[in-house]
Amino acid sequence: MKKIIAVVNQSGGAGKTTLSQNIGYHLGLKNRVLLIDMDPQASLTAFMGLDKLKLKMEQNIYGAITERSPIKVWHEPIHGVYFIPTNQELSSAEIEVSRDVTADNRMRLKTALEEIADQFDYTILDCPPSLSLLSIMSLVAATHVVIPLETQYKCYKGTDDLFGTIANVKKRGHKNLEIACIVPNKYEDRNLHDKEILEEVTKLLQGKVHITEPIPKSTAFAGASKEHVPLALYKKNHPGVTMLQAISDYLEKA
Numbered sequence: 688m689k690k691i692i693a694v695v696n697q698s699g700g701a702g703k704t705t706l707s708q709n710i711g712y713h714l715g716l717k718n719r720v721l722l723i724d725m726d727p728q729a730s731l732t733a734f735m736g737l738d739k740l741k742l743k744m745e746q747n748i749y750g751a752i753t754e755r756s757p758i759k760v761w762h763e764p765i766h767g768v769y770f771i772p773t774n775q776e777l778s779s780a781e782i783e784v785s786r787d788v789t790a791d792n793r794m795r796l797k798t799a800l801e802e803i804a805d806q807f808d809y810t811i812l813d814c815p816p817s818l819s820l821l822s823i824m825s826l827v828a829a830t831h832v833v834i835p836l837e838t839q840y841k842c843y844k845g846t847d848d849l850f851g852t853i854a855n856v857k858k859r860g861h862k863n864l865e866i867a868c869i870v871p872n873k874y875e876d877r878n879l880h881d882k883e884i885l886e887e888v889t890k891l892l893q894g895k896v897h898i899t900e901p902i903p904k905s906t907a908f909a910g911a912s913k914e915h916v917p918l919a920l921y922k923k924n925h926p927g928v929t930m931l932q933a934i935s936d937y938l939e940k941a
């Protein structure tokens with residue numbers, strides 16, 4: 688089965704972009720993977736080493752969403768992964784699309800992806816830090832959701848809204864959408880607060896959603912992004928690499 692994975696959390700800094708890039712890389716070792724930058728801030732585009740200012744409109748996801756033009760994948764894979772970059776134009780896409788009251792706007796990305804769905808085993812959608820139309824479009828297009836969760840109180844409190852939004856999308860005709868896993872991120876096991884939040888999340892969700900091993904807080908993640916590479920190509924013996932591989936293995940079975 689082809690999987691479309693939305694990496695979602697309205698909280699900025701949770702690790703969506705980092706996780707998208709890294710699970711994309713690990714899944715890409717054995718599969719055909721497409722990564723799509725759905726965030727107008729274009730962090731993933733930068734992490735992948737592309738300059739958003741040099742991108743033409745037809746090279747990003749914007750045209751496919753607003754004008755229903757054919758989706759264009761970057762001409763070569765980057766570290767084994769196919770990619771659709773973005774830039775700020777995507778924020779105007781959201782405004783333009785919301786003006787069009789005749790169409791089912793939420794379906795636009797799903798429809799665009801149908802054209803190319805067969806070419807990829809996995810499509811990973813790196814969502815923006817909001818529950819706006821771009822995130823909703825991504826959830827509607829997705830078969831699976833991955834939720835990175837910073838082990839901080841404010842992020843934990845935001846999960847109610849996130850689960851509510853996912854439940855709403857399911858209720859509105861996408862009942863097969865599955866939460867594949869929650870990935871606790873930036874975890875410090877010496878920090879009592881992090882430990883407490885992880886325990887609470889586990890207590891609340893155990894048996895309902897798979898919670899992966901927490902990814903430790905480490906400056907190596909920022910270092911890898913700066914070098915435009917996944918963690919495995921930056922520090923191959925970093926403990927996070929084994930965890931990211933395990934998350935990718937889990938997603939293959941999900």
Ligand SMILES: Nc1ncnc2c1ncn2[C@@H]1O[C@H](COP(=O)(O)OP(=O)(O)O)[C@@H](O)[C@H]1O
Pocket residue numbers: 698699700701702703704705706730816872873874902903904905906908909910912
């Ligand atoms: N486990 C981690 N430890 C330390 N820093 C991290 C970790 N995961 C992500 N980061 C850093 O935190 C920042 C925000 O991560 P990012 O993936 O961009 O989050 P989001 O896409 O959810 O806004 C980035 O600078 C990234 O390098």
Ligand SMILES: [Mg+2]
Pocket residue numbers: 703704705726730731813814815816
């Ligand atoms: Mg991001």
